[in-house]
Amino acid sequence: MNIDFSNPRKLALNNALLITALFLVLGMLHTFLFPAASGWWLIAGGGLVLFVFTNFLFRYTLEKFIYEKIRLIYKTIRNRKISKDNDKTSSYKGKTIETVYQEVAEWGETKSKEVEELKRMAKYRREFLGNVSHELKTPIFNIQGYVLTLLDGGLEDPSINKEYLLRTEKSINRMIAIVEDLETISQLESSELQLNLKKTDILALTREVMEFLEIKARKRNNNIYFGGNYEKPVYILADKERLRQVLINLIDNSIKYGNQENGSTKISFFDMDENILVEVTDNGNGINEADLPRIFERFYRTDKGRSREQGGSGLGLAIVKHIIEAHDQTIHVRSTQGVGTTFAFTMKKA
Ligand SMILES: Nc1ncnc2c1ncn2[C@@H]1O[C@H](COP(=O)(O)OP(=O)(O)O)[C@@H](O)[C@H]1O
Ligand SMILES: [Mg+2]
CATH class of the missing domain: 1.10.287 (Helix Hairpins)
Known part of the structure; x- marks a missing residue:
């Protein structure tokens, strides 16, 4: 029975x-x-x-x-x-008890997923805080060193007093850059970001960014140029100021981490039906295959010492990726050792 x-x-x-x-x-x-x-x-x-x-x-x-x-x-x-x-x-x-059991089991499953997610977030927060304090420590200790030297009599020594003040300023600028990047990333990650999408001429915007970075590029023997004879405006739908951040960071990276003797930064646009593909290519040493998948992570650097010395927070590419994805678009990187690196992203045509 x-x-x-x-x-x-x-x-x-x-x-x-x-x-x-x-x-x-x-x-x-x-x-x-x-x-x-x-x-x-x-x-x-x-x-x-x-x-x-x-x-x-x-x-x-x-x-x-x-x-x-x-x-x-x-x-x-x-x-x-x-x-x-x-x-x-x-x-x-x-x-029936079966249904009840099923629902309770489902509930348990959801709860354990939630707990996992919370644990992951807690870990992320811990790591993030650790990274932040680590990043800020370097410039703070530098400033402390310069100030102490100046107080210890350096102030009267004309061979170092101005130099140390200039270095102090540099460290302060670095701290400001880090804090600004932190602010941007926390804004982007808490999805507070409201994009101000407008029809934008990316060609004109890129010209502005090139001008903005011209002095820095010249100092580093880097030549920024277009990969084609672009004359007509290239209209896309974007948040202009956010897109400016993207271009600045990619071009700035090419200057900082690209070829230091005879560097070049090529910017190209390609028509792809609904989208415009934007490429920023340098002729630097390239990025290791092992580093490539991690390059967009927050605080990730391939060459830690050099990157810090260059004044980067390691947040630039994470911010870039967030901005591109907020536009529902994608960004990719490809790199060949000894040949160079290309960052390519899409933007919707307007
Ligand atoms: N064009 C490039 N060529 C080689 N390495 C690069 C290039 N762009 C980025 N990188 C590497 O990726 C890391 C992350 O870049 P980013 O997030 O912009 O940080 P930051 O510029 O603050 O150091 C850099 O520290 C550098 O090691
Ligand atoms: Mg950068």
Whole structure:
């Protein structure tokens, strides 16, 4: 016999039937062995009473002591789910224990995923804080060193006093750059960022950025040029100031980490139906294959010492990626050792 355990009513009914059947069999046996006129009626009546009574008793105890408890557990979970999902249609009524079990299991699964996510976030926060303090420590200690030297008599020494003040200023600028990048990244990651999408001429914007970085490029023997004869405006849909940040960082990286003797930075635009593909290519040493997939991570640097010395926060490419993705576009990097690196991203045409 297949006993249905999923519902207390069915279970009670099953049990009552079993007991009644047992009573009937015993009763029949007894009447058979010791026949009496009223025997069969007694058995039938007793069986009926026994069935009704045991059915009621089982149902009552099961519902009262077991099912009620499960319901309490279910309700607690359900209420939490409802308050979260805003799903008020569901109720416990008429549900089998299987369904309840399934829902509780699902609930457990969701909860453990949530816990995992929270743990991941906590780890991220810990690492982020560690990275931030590490980044800020270097310029702060530098400033402390310069100031102490100046206080220790350096102020009167014309061979170092101005130099140390200039170095102090450089370290302060570095701190400002780090803090600004931190502000940008936290804005981008808390999705507070509201893009101000407008029809923008990326050609004109790139020219502005090239002019802005011209002096720095010249100092480093880097030549920034276009990869084609672009004359007509190239219109895209973008947040102009955010896109400026993207271009500045990519071109600035090419100047800082590209070829230091005879550097070049080529900027090209390609028409791709709905999008414009923008490429920034340098002729530097390139990036190791092992570093390539990690290059967009926050604080990730291929050459730690050199990058810090160049004044970078290591956040630039993470910011770039966020901005491009906020535009629903993508960015890729390819690099060949000894030949150079190309960063390529798309922007929607306007
Ligand atoms: N064009 C490039 N050529 C070689 N390495 C690069 C280039 N661009 C970026 N990198 C590497 O990627 C790292 C991350 O870049 P980025 O996030 O812009 O940080 P930052 O410029 O603040 O150092 C850099 O520190 C550098 O090691
Ligand atoms: Mg950078």
